[in-house]
Amino acid sequence: MSRGDGGSVSEPVRVRRAYDPVEDGDGTRVLVDRLWPRGVSKERAAVDVWLKDLTPSNELRSWYHHDRTGRHEEFVERYRAELDDTAHTEAVERLVGLIRDGGPVTLVTAAKDVADSHVPVLVDHLKHVMKRT
Secondary structure, three states, rough: OOOOOOOOOOOOEEEOOOOOOOOOOHEEEOOOOOOOOOOOOHHOOOEEEHHHHHOOHHHHHHHHHOOOOHHHHHHHHHHHHHHHHHHHHHHHHHHHHHHHOOOOEEEEEOOHHHHHHOHHHHHHHHHHHHHHH
């Protein structure tokens, strides 16, 4: 999502693993995991904001991690439904506000396989919210 044009979504929000070194261009680093990354100190993570409310519910996370085989599509559908729920509105609005305030925003996760995690679904959701508001 670009910063200089009033909040368009011409490029994605940056995504990095919590175990990767912090880079100068990371900007505002937002942890988007329910649990703190194992073995990572607060100093090393350099997280500015922790938005636990943007993560899948404990029930959905447990269901998906128990056996991922053939469950990704249903996981995506169920997580999208959770993000659309009003319980997530405040956290989504806070993150959209950070994006629109300018400067880069980096979503930080401990997921081993980011592409198979909740993060791409969250990024897609943010793009849709930014387009309609």
